[in-house]
Amino acid sequence: MNSTFKADLHCHTTCSDGTETPEAVIRLAKHLSLQGLSITDHDTIAAYETALSFAKEVDLLLVPGVEFSAWHREEPVHVLGYAYSLESESINSFCLRHRQRRKERNRGIIHRLNKLGIQITLEEVEAHHEGTIGRPHIALILMKKGIVSSVKEAFQRYLAEGKPGYEPGERFSVEETIECIHQGKGFAILAHPQLIQRSTTVRNMQDMPFDGLEGYYASMSSDIEKKWIDIAKEKNWIITGGSDFHGDIKPQNHLGSSWVNEETFHIFYDHFRSHTSF
Ligand code: AMP
Ligand code: ZN
Ligand code: FE
Ligand code: FE
Numbered sequence: 001m002n003s004t005f006k007a008d009l010h011c012h013t014t015c016s017d018g019t020e021t022p023e024a025v026i027r028l029a030k031h032l033s034l035q036g037l038s039i040t041d042h043d044t045i046a047a048y049e050t051a052l053s054f055a056k057e058v059d060l061l062l063v064p065g066v067e068f069s070a071w072h073r074e075e076p077v078h079v080l081g082y083a084y085s086l087e088s089e090s091i092n093s094f095c096l097r098h099r100q101r102r103k104e105r106n107r108g109i110i111h112r113l114n115k116l117g118i119q120i121t122l123e124e125v126e127a128h129h130e131g132t133i134g135r136p137h138i139a140l141i142l143m144k145k146g147i148v149s150s151v152k153e154a155f156q157r158y159l160a161e162g163k164p165g166y167e168p169g170e171r172f173s174v175e176e177t178i179e180c181i182h183q184g185k186g187f188a189i190l191a192h193p194q195l196i197q198r199s200t201t202v203r204n205m206q207d208m209p210f211d212g213l214e215g216y217y218a219s220m221s222s223d224i225e226k227k228w229i230d231i232a233k234e235k236n237w238i239i240t241g242g243s244d245f246h247g248d249i250k251p252q253n254h255l256g257s258s259w260v261n262e263e264t265f266h267i268f269y270d271h272f273r274s275h276t277s278f
Contacts, residue, residue, distance in 0.1 A: 005262035007036025008255055009065065010080065010191070010214065010242020016041035016132040019247030022051040025255065030058050032256045036265040038065030040080055040242070043098035044132045048086050063268045066091070067191060068098070068181075071171035075201045076161075077190070079177045080214065080240070083272040084186025091184035098172075099132070105169025106133055112165045113138075113158065118147060135159045136249055151249060178209055185275050187211040187268060189240050194224045206231060216241025216258040238267060 012018030013025050020028065022039055029037045037060055039047045045066050055062035066081045084091050110122050120141060129137045139154035148154040158165035178188040190213040196202050215229040216239070232239045241264075245255040 002035075002262050004033075005035050005265070006033075006256060006259040007038070007061070007262075007265040008034055008242050008245070008257075008259050009036075009038045009063075009082070009240050009265075009268075010040050010067070010217070010258070011037070011245035011255060012041055012067075012247075013039055013047050014129075014131050015039075015044050015046040017134045017136040017246060017249065019249050022047040023054050025245070025247075026051065026055050026058060026060055026062070028255055030060050034060070034256050034259070035262075036061040036063070036260075036269065038063045038082060038242070038268070040065035040067040042067050042132055042134060043069055043102065044095050045086065045091065046131065061265070061269055063265070063272050064186075066095075068094070068172070068177045070174045070177040071168075072174050072201050072204060075196070075198050076168075077174050077196065077201065077205070078192065079174060079181070079210075080189040080191045081181035081184070081186045082189060082240075083268040084181060084184035085275055088184030088186075090180050091186070094172075094177075094180045101170040101172070102133060105167055106138070108167035108169065109135070109138060109159070109165055112167060113142075116158075116164055118142070118145075120145070136246075138165075140249075174205070174208055182209075185271075187238065187271070189214055189238065192217045192220075192244070193228050194220045206235065210237060212238030212240055214241065215239035216260070218244050218253050218258060238264065240264065 013022045041047055048064055063083050068079045070077050070079050113120050125137055125141050139151040142148045142154045181188040188210050190205055190210050193213050213232050215232055241258040241260045243255055243257040244253050
């Protein structure tokens with residue numbers, strides 16, 4: 001095994017709420033001497049329209065990924081999907097349903113902000129961003145208008161759960177999300193479990209048919225990491241890792257700061273290659 005091999009399995013691009021294009025993230029991964037990568041945009045696989053051939057050109061191993069927003073009862077839970085088939089009807093139609101969900105949810109958020117006396121339109125937000133639109137894009141417009149001075153402040157005052165501009169939107173369950181990834185021949189991984197708040201969610205997630213969990217995440221403290229790594233080992237789940245890089249909008253998450261080794265990467269990469277000729 002190549003002991004210098006590192007693959008970051010969690011990052012975002014301009015296809016969702018990252019600030020760098022898929023090509024720029026791939027170039028950065030190369031520059032940082034990563035050998036493998038998965039781009040995991042929120043609720044979209046649009047990066048893979050160009051990313052696989054670009055990665056091949058620069059000799060970086062890229063495996064399809066996605067980060068779906070799901071809910072368990074009252075708590076948001078993110079589910080990573082890896083090595084699925086890009087042609088999968090199940091994955092592609094799920095992304096479409098998420099696009100519709102986000103559109104309606106964003107309308108709701110804008111409506112709430114309007115009621116608070118803030119003049120902002122959905123068209124305005126859409127004009128600034130082509131990819132999947134989320135709360136960070138609304139935060140940027142609030143900043144541009146001088147209503148808040150940072151994205152963080154926009155979340156603290158308006159957009160975070162429980163704040164006056166918050167709107168949960170339609171909720172897809174964790175079960176349905178895992179099922180959709182499995183139908184698309186992918187692996188379903190519980191994203192950043194260290195961020196789960198409710199103890200019932202912590203317990204219930206361990207009974208879900210996940211294939212693994214994200215044990216190494218951003219700058220998580222090592223005792224919290226250890227608790228989840230022990231759970232994964234006991235369940236014989238795959239342990240993944242990634243930085244959740246978003247570019248400038250989340251400057252503390254550096255690409256490559258969390259990663260998996262060659263052996264783990266090849267579980268995903270070899271599976272992808274086994275059902276897709278590329
Ligand atoms: P959405 O997908 O529209 O629900 O937005 C979620 C994204 O917003 C996450 O990926 C984070 O990058 C970002 N986010 C969530 N909470 C905060 C916060 N309190 N401050 C800054 N960014 C946040
Ligand atoms: Zn994000
Ligand atoms: Fe997430
Ligand atoms: Fe993420």
